[in-house]
Amino acid sequence: MDYLEGLNEPQREAVLQTEGPLMIIAGAGSGKTRVLTYRIAHLIYHGVDPFNILALTFTNKAAAEMRQRIEKVVGTESRNVWMGTFHSIFARILRIEADKIGYSRDFSIYDTDDSKSLIRSILKELSLDDKIYRVGGVLGRISGAKNRLVSVNEYLRNTTIQADDEANRMPEMGRLYKIYQDRLRKSNAMDFDDLLFNTNVLFRDHVAVLNKYQQKFKYVMVDEFQDTNISQYLITRKLAAVHQNICVVGDDAQSIYAFRGADIQNILNFEKDYPDLKVIKLEQNYRSTQNIVKAANSVINKNKAQLRKNVWTENIEGPLIDLIKASSDNEEGNLIANSIFEEKMNNSLRNSDFAILYRTNAQSRAFEEALRRRNIKYRIIGGVSFYQRKEIKDLIAYLRFTVNQNDEEAFKRIINLPKRGIGESTVAKIVVTADENNINLWEVVSKVQQFMPGRLAAPIDNFSTLIKSFKVIANQKDAFETATHVAKNSGLLKDLHEDKTVEGLARYENVQELLNAIKEFVDNPENEDKTLSSFLQSVSLLTSADDEKDTDTDKITLMTIHAAKGLEFKHVYIVGMEEDLFPSQMMLASRADLEEERRLFYVAITRAEKKLTLAFAETRYKFGRLKTCEPSRFLNEIDPAFIRMDKSLNGREAAAATLVKSMTPRKPTVVPANLHTPSQDFVPSDTSQLTGGMKVEHPKFGFGIVKDVEVQGNDKKARIDFEKVGEKTLLLSFAKLKIHTN
């Protein structure tokens, strides 16, 4: 039992305490996740069938990592543990039991875009003012209701909710919720919240089903317990009710999802729900240096609402926390990129040892540009993720519709893609016809002649024939063969192939990349079910932290702090340390909000193992306007003993505030751009301010004049008239352009 040697005394106790309810509430980096991992390995090692173990993690990636570690101890049996996020585990159960709650097992999972698009359609059909009924607001209220397990009927009956809707000038909210739910059901689709809501319904109304899973899951474990919401909590409690072998681990100081309904109360309830509960504390941090641990403690101690813990470490003291002041957001990008470059060279580190953490996804741009200019590889987690790209969503919509022909959102996306001459009004008519006649969408589509004049019906008829042919393939072939067939025969690939612009090419490659991913899925021995339907389910449940579509692992990670939960990196840069950005302007309304924001800062600090650097900019572009920024109050909350002092100040006495104000911006170190490109004289410029009329140079296309620049999603595209090759449209995040001022 070698594995027990890598544990300290309380950790070992937690691993060996396999029977009965157990709660570990402990500080960051104290080995909570490690305990869960070893605990599962220990159970299997002692003969527990992996099929009887349920482990709920925060991301699929965390689950995959745990699985790998367990595999090292017990071998491939680890694959049989039911391990994954709440959403993925419950989607799996719902797929098996779908018929019990009136769904078919091929149900679609709507992402937020699908949900919003559906709400938009409904608002239009009901002629409701979308300035009052804002799509995001409506979805937020529906989501909030579901997370509190308030069904449509309960919602419609509840006078408090109605009064609240009135107060928000949205008296039709209840009706919207009802129609939204009806439409999802008719589409044989669930949104993310439904996965939890429906699991609760399933277990509530079908005792035999509940019983089956209660018997099955002899051991239940939950990581990041502080971020579970009430519906997740209730499901876990029900599942563990028979065997009572439930172990939860978490840290109240890292609770950062209250805005999404997570409830710290669950930790307190836990003690009430399980009178025999054993509580184990872990206080030794193994992740970070003393300076980082102490700095983190000094910050979190400012929170009034927290369970006091004494986190300490035997690790070395380590370097002090560095503070970088930049004059602008672009300079912030450059200074950080330079700092990473220096650290890398001086300490022979790898790219993967670094992470840049920010409060909002929009901040990534300056860092991307600076890193790209220096040829330092990076990957962005979240943001406009791979699976959110248009071409990927298009193909996925085709695949979804092939599997489930009642998926209204997939239908709307593909019915006129590539163009078949089917207008928006025709599409709306099909949806409304299905609704009014109370029949399924597919019934209208496949018998369209009955509902529409021949002229309108013909192209829809062709479409339904096409889908039927896809369905035949899907029933015979695996996910990869089906997807390849669909990509080719839908006309999507052809459309992209004909687009010879740089971004057209990138889109074509993205689709190829998706097909590669499906191939990988099919070839992976862990996936028993190789059908398209099974692949689609796995894809719809990727969380933002899972989004990693390439095999090259030696890259700097850029992500939001929320996505960084549970992870660790040797060097961490927390950027954008400015008032109104971090803490976020939206989180300044109440003490509770501010404390959540401070916990977020605590999470960020505690990701660092060896060195932490904080950065802020004095000016920043916001909504197209240059804004002056003030350093974040959080900077003043770190005990100054752990921050590197400017030489002009004398040690401890200098308050961090003075420190921040008196610092002179650092001179950027000169780092050769494009170290690996042969043409040393071509240095791409910062194109964030590119506008029409400017003269630019492209390494391949030569000189050109910018015609115009247009925002496209998170990116911008520029139309450029090149002297040699004529007009090209280039995405600025891809294009290497040098701006010529003369």
Ligand SMILES: Nc1ncnc2c1ncn2[C@@H]1O[C@H](COP(=O)(O)OP(=O)(O)OP(=O)(O)O)[C@@H](O)[C@H]1O
């Ligand atoms: N007893 C130990 N001996 C050596 N290393 C350990 C020990 N316990 C934990 N570690 C290491 O410390 C680091 C932090 O552990 P882990 O990620 O499990 O902490 P955590 O409590 O889950 O942190 P977080 O709160 O951030 O999720 C990991 O690299 C882990 O391998």
Ligand SMILES: [Mg+2]
């Ligand atoms: Mg952890």
